[in-house]
Amino acid sequence: MVIDHAWRGLGPGLESLSGPGGAPLTRTVKLIVLPLIVRPALRPELAVDFLGPDQAARLDGLIRESGARLAATAQWYTLLKRARRTLGIVAGSPQDLYFQRCFELATTYGAPAADAEARARAVVEEVAETADGRTVEALKGYLADAARRTRLEGELAAAWESRSPAPAAEATAAVVRAAEVLEACGTPDRSGDSAEYASMVEAGHGGLFGRALWGQAGGVWGGEDLPASLGLTARQVPPRPEIGQGASTATLPAPLDRTLFERLFTVLQSSARREELPTVPELVGREAGRGCAPLGLHDESLRVALVLGGRLAVGLDPLGTGAPAAGRTAAHRAVNSRWRREASVLRARRMTVSPHPDPDGGALEALAQDLRAPWAAYMRRLWVRLHGRDVRDAPLEDLASAWAVLDGVARSVMMDHRARVRSALRALSAPPARAAEQRST
Incomplete structure (x- = not known):
């Protein structure tokens, strides 16, 4: 303000x-x-x-x-x-x-x-x-070569066939450990306590969780209504990545459903310092292996961070509805209390209990619905952030750095929702002619 x-x-x-x-x-x-x-x-x-x-x-x-x-x-x-x-x-x-x-x-x-x-x-x-050639155009040109695409298809098929799924119990165990780690987050005096976090990384809980997704794990978050992937894939299990040849920010699928082109497209489009990235041939070669790795990530600390994010995401409760998983750890209490102070959240909370929840024609009700299930937007944004770090070989060395990313994504989702509410309110308060013009553009 x-x-x-x-x-x-x-x-x-x-x-x-x-x-x-x-x-x-x-x-x-x-x-x-x-x-x-x-x-x-x-x-x-x-x-x-x-x-x-x-x-x-x-x-x-x-x-x-x-x-x-x-x-x-x-x-x-x-x-x-x-x-x-x-x-x-x-x-x-x-x-x-x-x-x-x-x-x-x-x-x-x-x-x-x-x-x-x-x-x-x-x-x-x-x-x-x-x-230095690290552009979307260079990526498109590199993947246009027919012989190169045939070779990549073979590499993807071989890597995908060599996977070894893990039982669902491994995913459940990772989620339980994640709750213990999140209890050490959100409070200044404990955010640097990395023992539990380091233990999760050493035990490979992130990789085990990702392998369990290949085996159709279910119910790992304490509720059968929540998919184990939390929106990282729209499929029952993550599909083998395709090569692809185009992408649009407006139509990107769920993270684990994206082609190699789409995954690298987001990296190249969002990188302000592309000189820090590997060259396009290196990017493509590494992404082929990464796409077939558990959770679509190579580094184990980043996989663990994604599991921590999932445990945090299912407990996000902006509306204060008292969801079963909400508020169980210090991390949940810190994020939820911040979110519930948002004016847009307070209005959405009133709309959920109103007998006429959406007097404004649908725009704000759709935004209120986002607050009832905020985990999908959170996980999508978190995966992109962690994928970018994986491409740059930037692991999360300790719990303090992991929490900075987890909390930062929560803030980013909250700010994005705030901006969308403001945009909706501007459109609703605009004169009819101007509102029609805004909708047409």
Whole structure:
């Protein structure tokens, strides 16, 4: 709220960094405001959910002091996007690739001057060259070779046939251990206690859980109505990954149902620093093995983190309905208490007990339904986050780092839901002609 209020107070000139309602884009907050202006690592008193008057005033002041630099950042971003179009570059998200570079340009040079277009073109070319072929286009070209696809098909078939499913009891045991580990999360004095977490990794509980999914495990979460995969696959068991040749962010299937192309497409599209990725041939070769590994991940610490996330996800209870699995561990209490304070959640909770739950025509009821079963969105986002770490060979060494990811995904899902509620409310409150226009676009 403080960031939103301060941002709107900066006035015009920030349109390219803002949403339709004038608030900063989620990417603006994530890539510019928090890491480059607030800098919570240096100001831990601002890295909390609720700010006191002094902290709120400090945060407000930091953003307002950066007004001129943010306006220049917006101008540079417009120039970089224009240069990108001129050069015919389509790979990657412009916000991910250029937001922080634009803030750097604004800090170094101020508002764009006479040489700005040449400088913007140079930055765009530098970013494209840094990717060094690590693009969706390069991936598509690599997988277009018929002989290469035949070889990959053979490798996938052999790897899939060599799997060894585990009994459902192994999955149940992993879930029980996960609950014990989550009890050490969510409280400052215990978040660094990694003994149970390390024990799960050493015992291979993540891999055992993934192998149990191949054997059609059921009822492992304490409820027959919950699929063991928690939405990671729409099938009864995860299918053998296909190679694929195209992808769209709007139609991506469940994580374990994706083709090799779709899995690597998300990595290449979301990577701001693609120079840190392996080359496309390496990416494809490793993904072929990873796709046939338990839970679609190579690293055991990441598999364990996914099991921990599943145990956390089935206990997410934003509406406070008292679901059987909810609130059993310190981690659940920490996440659920934060979520239940959201204004959109409070409204959704009222809608669930109202005899006329959706007076607004369906939009908010659909969002309320998301809060009744939040585990699917959580697991989908968590898997993508862990898959990205696996591609970069970035394991989670201890419980503190694992909890940072688990809690971060919960915050991300909550913020995404908040943004969708705001968008729905804007559409509902718009004049009829404008609302129709928004629906058509």
